[in-house]
Amino acid sequence: MRSNKLVQIGSYTFLFIGMLFVLAPLYLTLTIAMKTPQETAESFFALPTRLYFGNFIEVINKANFYTFVTNSVYVTAISILLMLLLIPMVSYAISRNLNKRYYKLLYLLVLSGIFVPFQAIMLPIYRHMSNLKMLNQTGLIIMYVTLSFAQGIFLCVGFLKNVPLELDEASNIDGSGVWRTFISIIYPLMMPIIATVLILNSLWIWNDFQLPLIILNRHPDFWTLPLFIYNFKSEYASNYNLAFAGFFISMLPIIILYGFTQKHIIGGLTEGAIK
Amino acid sequence: MDYANKTGGSAQKKKSFAGNKAALIFFLLTVPTLLLYIVFFLLPLGMGAYYSMTDWDGFSLSYRFVGFKNYIDILQDNRFLHSVRFTFLYATIVVVLKLFIALVLAIFLSGKLKLRGFFRSVYFFPAVLSMITVGLIFNQIFYSVFPSIGQALGIDWLSRNILGNKSTAIYGIALTNIWHGIATPMVIFIAGLASVPKDLKEASLIDGATPLQRFFSVTIPFLIPMLTVNLVMAIKGTLTVFDYIVAMTDGGPAFATESMGFLIYKHGMAEMKFGYGTAEAIYVFVMIAIISFIQIKILNRKEAGQL
Incomplete structure (x- = not known):
């Protein structure tokens, strides 16, 4: 019993100290973002003396912040919508026809994409x-969808191998064709893997920096949040407070x-x- | 199994109709993916192989075909060779430390603790942030916050920006990556620890095994698949490091922190050596493909041995 208590206390101490390391950069980001340059000059670590939102307001007003958030939401949402239609569709076709040469070849071809790093x-x-x-958002969306195939199809075909063929059969006897079967029976069953x-x-898309850098960097109107924050850095390098306000607001x-979906994300x- | 054949027996009346139509619809389901994959993945890959044999600067109207000249030049290019050494050194530092710390945290976070859920969500949190933002935040911290501590305490090495020094910059970037990247391998290790059957643990307790013995003989076998997954992901992630470099050092000081991916970008997009950059990219592609392939071979063998 006593050694158990010691283990508990030791674990808590270790985890609390570790937590400080995890939270310190975030603490610094938030507090520096809420200070004036004078306050920062006195101490980087002290809490701000009052609730000061001036830096945030300046970031939002100066930069086209809403545009960048909207762009990020738009690119992410449309890419995801297309992926969640195309990937289950092709995975269903592949998983039910793996004995045919065309489908086997297609599957291998797409899976081999896993070996190609983006930089290649x-x-x-x-x-x-x-x-x-297509150096615009449409081009970016198309690239995201295409680059998601390898992993997405691998996960979905793996999942569909465990969905019994009897379901297809039963649905076919009821007079449903392939498409009806897919939409009304298979797709709903795939929800767990679709969520993944x-x-x-x-x-990935929300946080991605490399593809937007290649495809969108020339037009500030197209920027997504990661591109904004990258370009913002050079503009406000001399003003820590504004820079940290920008970092914080782009993470918000x-x-x-x-906060709302952590269980699902983890x-x-x-x-x-693992799959 | 073939859809039409399989259902043929029970759906006699519609046999031929259902058969051909089903085959056609299955084929149509693959068409959008096939087209996108060919036009936006395989074609660029082929274009890269072609450009890598030219001296194209990236925007001139004309360029010459130079065969394997770029490939040969690259092997004697100290800047490229340095980027390879840098990238592999960086990968080694980050992968070893990241996975070790992730495993230790996973063990602590799998114990019987009241606040376990709370700790897990805090420790996982960095994983949802973008690399570019984290890189920029740490860049500012190294640039202004650490030196201010160093000056206040009179510690000399801490008073300077470690990213500004050729020999220490790599550790600054590695530290940032470790802070940011621990969360994912950590939750994967936690999943591995949770997969150890309870009765096995109890049996070893009854046998009088010490906690350390128990860890090595009971827990480790269940962690090996997780370790392999984490290794594959961490190695690929670090060998392609790009965002942190852009955010923190821009390859400097004096080219000291140019990773392979960063150099490809520099050559192709900023220094007008497009053909040369694509040839470097092909080298990187081959290196990473071979490493991933070996890893996956080993992974499959390990899993087969497990079952």
Whole structure:
């Protein structure tokens, strides 16, 4: 009993100290964002003397902050919608026809994409999209959808292997075709894996910096949040308070979302990795 | 199994109709994916292979075909070779420390604690932030906050920005990556620890195994698949490091922190060596493909041994 208590106390101490390391950068970000330059000069670590939101207001007014949030939401939402239609569709076709050469080949071809790091195609993608006049949000969305195939199809085909063929059969006897069967029976059954695909890809797209840097950086009107915060840095390098206000405000949407859906996010990321 | 054949027996009246139509619809389901994959993935990959054999600067109207010249030049290019060394050193530091700390935290967070759920959500939180934002925040912290502590306490090495020094910058970036990247391997280890059957633990307790013995003989076998998954993800993530470099050092000081991915970007987008950059990208692609392939082979063997 006593050694158990000691273990408990030790664990709590260790975890509390670790927590300070995790939270310190966030504490600094938030407090510096709420101070004036004079206050910061006195101490980086002290709490702000009052609730001062001037830096946030300045960031929001000076930069086109709402535009960037809207852009991020738009790109993420449309990409995800397309993925959640296309990936289950093709995965269903593949999983029910794996004995045919075409489907097997398609599956292997898409899966081999896992071995290609983004940087291997970064330069040609820029060239290609520029040739197609697609250095814009549409081009970005198309790239996200295409790059999500390898992992998404791998997860969904793996899931569908455990969905019994008898379901297809029964539905076919009832007179439903392939499409009806897919939409009304298979798709609803796939919800757990679709949720995983949704979470993995939403986080990736929302936070991604490399693709927008390649495809959108020339037009400030198109910027997503990560691009905004990157370009913001050079503009406000001399004013810590404004810079940290920018960092904090660009994290705010995901912080709020995490607050409400943390169980799902943690579960989704774990599922996606282990499968 | 073939849809039409399988259902043929029970749906006699519609056999031929259902058969061909079903096959056609299945095919149509794959068409959008196939087209997107060819046009926006395979085609750029092929374009890259082609450009890598040219001397194109990225925007001139004309360029020459130079065969394997870029590939040969790269092998003698100290800047590229340095970026390879930097990237692998960086990957080693980050992967080892990250997975070790993640495992220790996972063990603590799997104990019987009242505040376990709370701790887990706090420790996981950094994983939802973007690399560029985290990189910029740590850049500011290294630039202004740490030196202010150093000056206040009179500690010399802490008074300077470690990102501003050629030999220490790599540790600043590694520290940032570790802070940010621990969460995901941690929850995967937690899932592994949760998969250890209760009766196995109890049996070893009854046998009088010490906690350390128990950990090595009972828990570790269940952690090996998780370790492999974490290794695959962490190695790929660190060998392609890009965002942190852009946010924190921009490859400097004096090219000291140029990763392979960053150098490809620099050459192709900023220094007008597009053809050369794509050739570097092909080298990186081959390196990472071989490493991932070996890892997946090992992973499959390990899993087979497990079952």
